[in-house]
Amino acid sequence: MIFPAADLKLYLDASSSERARRRQLELAAKGVEISVEQIKREIEERDERDSNRKTSPLCIPEGAIVVDTTHLTLAQVRGEVLRLAKERLA
Structure with missing residues (x-):
């Protein structure tokens, strides 16, 4: 967690399938060809490692609001x- 005492804590999430799709688009724009399936496997493996590491494991912080970005555009996020910031900090 970057700011543990923050007045507003957000945890942005998306399905591994959507994250893989987005990553493939980024890589394709750079001329890198890789399958969505391979990217998804790598993302899921990394998530598993990050969630189970001893030091600073990836987890949803207490009091955080989870924002599922799976079906949202960047502008919508x-x-x-x-x-949420205006609502919480008003």
Whole structure:
């Protein structure tokens, strides 16, 4: 966690399938060809490692609001984060 005493804690998440799709688009724009399936496997393996490491494991912080970005555009995510910030910090 970056700011443990923050007034607003957010945890952005998306399905591994969507994260793989997004990553493939990024890589394709750089001329790198790799299958979505391979990227998804790598993401899931990394998530498993990160969640189970002894030092600073990846987890949803206590009091955090989870924002599922799976079906949201970047603009929609930005809007939701701003809405939550205004609501919480008002």
